[in-house]
Amino acid sequence: MENLVLYRKYRPQVFAEVAGQDHIIQTLCNSIKSGRVSHAYLFSGPRGCGKTTTARIMAKALNCQDRKVGNCEPCGKCSSCLEITNGNSLDLIEIDAASHRGIDDIRELRDGIKYVPSKSKYKVFIIDECHQLSKDAANALLKTLEEPPAHAIFILATTELHKMLPTILSRCQRFDFRKLKIDELVHRLKGLAEKENVKIDKAALELVAINAGGSVRDAESLLGQVLVFSGIKGGKETIKAGDIRDLLGIVEIKFIGDFIDLLTAKKAAEAIAFLNGITDKGFDLQEFNKSALNYLRHGLIMSLAGLSDSESAGLLLASGLTNEEFARLKQQASELKIERLRKIIELFLGAQEKIRYSPIPQLPLELAIIEACDAV
Ligand SMILES: Nc1ncnc2c1ncn2[C@@H]1O[C@H](COP(=O)(O)OP(=O)(O)OP(=O)(O)O)[C@@H](O)[C@H]1O
Ligand SMILES: [Mg+2]
Ligand SMILES: [Zn+2]
Incomplete structure (x- = not known):
């Protein structure tokens, strides 16, 4: 098996592939269709439930050169979509606030904002782990959010909503991502197992889902371990719950x-x-x-x-x-x-x-x- 990191391999590329966050996806989709987009979004919620993924799809949809009228999905094929998929778009700037938490990082961002997008309609800034910005940096960001240029769209993501400045919160349209339910995870895992051509029964998938604690990333990474295991066994037999227990050392x-x-x-x-x-x-x-x-x-x-x-x-x-x-x-x-x-x-x-x-x-x-x- 060449690529075992399932959660990278199968990261959703269109809204329809995002599991479990229907309410959020629908609202975002409608706003794209109607062209009424906000300049600042805040995606909050637990780890591995789709915040960064959705932010990237949003950026793609907003800048897609070939998006059909009345449709919110990005085409996935135009040069803008491809650049975002490949991680080399000049109009999508991703900042990891966990490692770039200082005032200088935000200043740099503010200086960069003035310039119009290189080829697209919008310059999209995704700021991950936004709660980790230093106080000065958060205040500088707030200034920017108060008067964003028309071409700028911010998507802030955080796992710790309570650590965000209330003044920033009030500037953003907020979306609370949630953990996935067991059956939603099972459904997603089942699809991935089929794509990977691995036979695994329902009880086994349930056990993987239960042990992921609601995180899609964790579920997919556990499934990845299971696939390695099945590969070792020859990959022909159906994987059962007992196999998963042995593998994860779970007590029944x-x-x-x-x-x-x-x-x-x-x-x-x-x-x-x-x-x-x-x-x-x-x-x-x-x-x-x-x-x-x-x-x-x-x-x-x-x-x-x-x-x-x-x-x-x-x-x-x-x-x-x-x-x-x-x-x-x-x-x-x-x-x-x-x-x-x-x-x-x-x-x-x-x-x-x-x-x-x-x-x-x-x-x-x-x-x-x-x-x-x-x-x-
Ligand atoms: N709702 C979802 N539907 C489908 N796949 C998902 C979903 N959420 C997460 N994933 C899978 O998990 C991986 C990580 O998701 P993502 O980076 O969007 O999580 P996150 O919410 O930003 O987490 P973190 O807070 O750790 O940054 C994705 O590549 C994807 O494979
Ligand atoms: Mg993320
Ligand atoms: Zn496109």
């Missing part, structure tokens, strides 16, 4: 669920035997404990009173559990009751650090189990 949620059942029933001896079984299977105990803690934490939050349906749905999404696993956790949490749940979390939290230093790695967890089964 079902194991965690079974383990918590034993604690709930106060079956200390069985829980310890179970733990030793996990160790024999070669799982890392700290990872196991971390997964268990994460699981219990969601149980704890879930059992806090007065969770609305939409909050519950949000929790389900954040937990990365399937509907069935989520229902099981709910049942366990209601059986354990909040007090005992809290106690158990504290016990296992205390064991986490000790695992590393203990002469017998499972001992701290065994002690925690005994106490957890004693508790209240």
Whole structure:
């Protein structure tokens, strides 16, 4: 496999390829169609969900020489589009504020702004990680945003909206990108796997998606690792969930669920035997404990009173559990009751650090189990 960096290879080149941000894409598309573009946009949201990608497509669409009337998509073939795709357009200036955060960098930008675009309608400035600009630089940028020349369009991107100057925010049209849902990620990954001619089943894709925590980039980079793995195995067999678990060293949620059942029933001896079984299977105990803690934490939050349906749905999404696993956790949490749940979390939290230093790695967890089964 020549190019394993999937997220570079398959970076969306038109709006229609951007997954999950429908609302944003539609609004941007409409403004391009109608020619009512703003001079400053702010794209905020978590890592790897499409901010830079969308900013580049936007630049392409605005400057495309061959865009059809009533269409917002760039043609992808004219010289302007090609230059942007290849990263050598003179009318698209990308600044990484994480490494160019000083006043001089912004001054340079302000001086450059005066000049009209070399060949296109607009000069587009994408400022990534904009929250990292120094105070002086941010103020200089603000000045520019107050009176931008007609040919300049700014697209600021940030992962940390709260660190942005409110005065800058108020100058921008704001778009909040969101993490992708599991099924949206699965859909995207499925398409990439097909393009790469790799067979991978749905449960395996789900597991990749769950472990990406909503980031498309992370999902694609995990999928890349999976493809390397499948290549090593000859690339003919269908990749299954078990393969992904082995590869990522993930403890199956079902194991965690079974383990918590034993604690709930106060079956200390069985829980310890179970733990030793996990160790024999070669799982890392700290990872196991971390997964268990994460699981219990969601149980704890879930059992806090007065969770609305939409909050519950949000929790389900954040937990990365399937509907069935989520229902099981709910049942366990209601059986354990909040007090005992809290106690158990504290016990296992205390064991986490000790695992590393203990002469017998499972001992701290065994002690925690005994106490957890004693508790209240
Ligand atoms: N919404 C999306 N739809 C399709 N692919 C996406 C999407 N978001 C991210 N990707 C994939 O992830 C890669 C990185 O995306 P991008 O650079 O746009 O993320 P970002 O939001 O700017 O993240 P960061 O905050 O880390 O800069 C892209 O090349 C693309 O392959
Ligand atoms: Mg980016
Ligand atoms: Zn074009």
